[in-house]
Structures are given as C-alpha cells and as structure tokens.
Amino acid sequence: MISVRIADRKCEAHNIFSFELVSASGEALPPFSAGSHIDIHLPNGLIRQYSLYNSSQADHSYKIAVLLAPEGRGGSSAMHQLQTGQELKISQPRNLFPLSHEAKRTLLFAGGIGITPILSMAERLSQIDAEFELHYYSRSSEHAAFAEKLKNCSFSDRVNLYFDSEPDTKPDLASMLANRTLDEHLFVCGPTGFMNFVLDTARTVGWGEARLHREYFANEAADTNSDQSFEITIASTQQVLNVPAERSILQVLMENDIEIPYSCEQGVCGTCLVRVLEGTPDHRDLYLSASERSANDQILTCCSRALGKKLVLDI
Ligand code: FES
Numbered sequence: 001m002i003s004v005r006i007a008d009r010k011c012e013a014h015n016i017f018s019f020e021l022v023s024a025s026g027e028a029l030p031p032f033s034a035g036s037h038i039d040i041h042l043p044n045g046l047i048r049q050y051s052l053y054n055s056s057q058a059d060h061s062y063k064i065a066v067l068l069a070p071e072g073r074g075g076s077s078a079m080h081q082l083q084t085g086q087e088l089k090i091s092q093p094r095n096l097f098p099l100s101h102e103a104k105r106t107l108l109f110a111g112g113i114g115i116t117p118i119l120s121m122a123e124r125l126s127q128i129d130a131e132f133e134l135h136y137y138s139r140s141s142e143h144a145a146f147a148e149k150l151k152n153c154s155f156s157d158r159v160n161l162y163f164d165s166e167p168d169t170k171p172d173l174a175s176m177l178a179n180r181t182l183d184e185h186l187f188v189c190g191p192t193g194f195m196n197f198v199l200d201t202a203r204t205v206g207w208g209e210a211r212l213h214r215e216y217f218a219n220e221a222a223d224t225n226s227d228q229s230f231e232i233t234i235a236s237t238q239q240v241l242n243v244p245a246e247r248s249i250l251q252v253l254m255e256n257d258i259e260i261p262y263s264c265e266q267g268v269c270g271t272c273l274v275r276v277l278e279g280t281p282d283h284r285d286l287y288l289s290a291s292e293r294s295a296n297d298q299i300l301t302c303c304s305r306a307l308g309k310k311l312v313l314d315i
Pocket residue numbers: 261262263264265266267268269270271272273285287300301302303
C-alpha cells in the first residue's frame with residue numbers, strides 16, 4: 001500500500017473531476033506503463049479502481065479522472081468529495097490493459113470517461129513515434145474530459161472527436177474498421193454498450209480476438225431474480241459452505257474467515273480469481289476471455305455463481 005496526497009483537484013468536464021496524487025512521504029512513486037490502474041482505498045471503506053491518464057514517463061505523480069455516477073454504489077461520489085491536501089492509501093499500479101508490442105498500428109477507441117487509459121496510451125505511442133489513431137466519443141463537448149488538451153497536444157492530428165450532440169460527424173464504424181491489415185490492434189475503453197458495439201463491429205468486418213483489447217470499468221448489474229443457493233467445498237480443508245441466493249461466494253468466504261484478495265467486487269479487476277476443481281461456474285464477470293470461460297476451471301468469486309448445486313474451489 002502507498003500513501004499519497006491529493007496535490008490537485010480539477011473539474012475537467014460535466015461531472016468529471018481529475019485528481020493528481022503525489023507521494024505523501026516524498027519518495028518517488030513506483031513506475032507504471034500505459035493502461036495501468038490503481039486501487040484507491042476510500043475513507044468510507046470502499047475500494048475503487050481508476051486508470052492512470054498521465055504519461056507513463058512521469059514518475060512524480062499519478063493522475064486519475066472520476067465521473068460522478070449518481071446511481072452508482074458510492075465510490076464516485078466519495079471520490080468527488082475528496083479535497084486537495086487529503087491523504088489516501090492506494091495500491092501499486094497494475095496493468096491489465098497493456099499496449100501490444102506486435103502492433104504496427106494501434107487504433108484507440110474511448111467512450112466517455114474511458115478516455116483515461118486511452119490518453120495515457122496515446123501519450124506513450126506518441127513518445128515512441130508509433131503509428132496510431134485515437135477515436136473519442138462523448139455526449140457533447142461539455143461532457144468530454146481532456147477535449148481541449150487533445151485538440152492542442154503534439155499528436156492532435158491523430159485525434160478524432162465525435163459528439164452525440166453532433167450525430168452527423170460520426171463516421172461509419174464498419175467502414176472505418178474494414179480492410180485493415182493483420183498487424184493493426186484495437187484498444188477500447190468506455191461504457192459496456194459502447195465497447196460491445198466497437199468490438200462486435202470489428203468482429204463483423206473480420207477482426208480476430210487476438211487483436212482486440214478492452215478494459216471494462218464497470219459491470220452491469222446481473223439479473224439476480226432466479227439465483228439459487230449452492231454449496232462450495234474448500235479443497236484444502238474439505239469444509240462445505242452454503243452460498244445463499246442473495247450472497248456472493250466472496251461474501252460467504254469472508255464471513256467464514258477465509259481470506260482471498262479482492263478489489264472491485266464487480267467482476268472487472270480479476271483480483272478475486274480462484275481455481276475451480278469441480279463443478280461448472282456461472283460466469284458473470286467481464287474479466288475472463290471467452291476461452292477462459294469455456295475452460296470452466298476458474299471463477300471470479302465476487303460476482304459469478306454455480307450452474308449446478310456444487311463447486312469445489314482450490315483454496
Ligand atoms: Fe474484482 Fe472480483 S474483486 S473481479
């Protein structure tokens with residue numbers, strides 16, 4: 001865990017504040033690569049992940065931007081209440097969304113606040129003089145964080161901004177993605193519907209999964225109406241625990257003093273991953289790939305459940 005202080009807090013767009021975090025002790029912060037995120041331990045006990053949007057060459061601070069989600073679970077509103085000078089605990093940066101070194105050209109797609117990791121990636125690609133293009137979709141110019149910065153940066157000629165308020169400016173995505181070469185890679189971050197639209201369109205015009213990279217920042221609430229209880233067996237002790245319909249595997253483990261690491265509690269970060277030795281998971285996360293899901297040998301315990309009556313977990 002790292003102690004940081006909020007050195008700056010700025011309004012970047014409608015309902016979006018940015019925070020610059022510096023080391024509270026004065027020691028240099030650990031380096032990070034473009035696409036990294038940090039866990040923030042909020043004063044109300046919640047832990048939330050935010051992507052770093054600044055250049056990965058900057059070692060003196062971490063910069064994040066937070067969209068207020070009025071219907072959210074309290075993380076973004078707690079973040080928005082933080083003030084300059086306040087101290088926080090954060091994790092080391094982790095990168096689950098790294099740039100591809102195989103890409104000869106990189107297509108960056110950002111929807112709304114999904115611009116944060118994409119901005120850091122664009123800075124990095126620009127620094128190493130790599131081929132890239134950035135497509136940034138937002139509701140309007142008032143909602144688009146960093147729009148002015150992008151219009152005036154050294155790589156502004158690679159940036160395309162599209163606003164819902166100006167629908168005629170939006171290109172046909174299928175045409176844009178068609179006839180690309182096999183050494184081009186696509187990276188997308190934003191709301192789930194936007195990401196699925198970009199990824200599905202790319203697949204339709206022939207893109208393979210290996211060249212499609214994504215980072216979800218929130219999981220949609222699953223329909224829990226037909227959830228059933230099931231049993232989990234802890235392989236190391238043979239302890240059998242009941243997971244009621246209204247509890248998660250993670251909650252049941254914690255209530256029984258079985259500690260496993262966790263962070264987002266939304267099936268996004270992958271921290272609560274556990275191996276499955278028997279039984280079939282009902283995968284509800286956004287972390288595992290399609291092939292990892294179909295192998296059925298691991299589960300995100302914060303959100304996924306069992307398709308049958310029993311799972312044996314490698315704990
Ligand atoms: Fe993040 Fe479970 S805690 S995926």
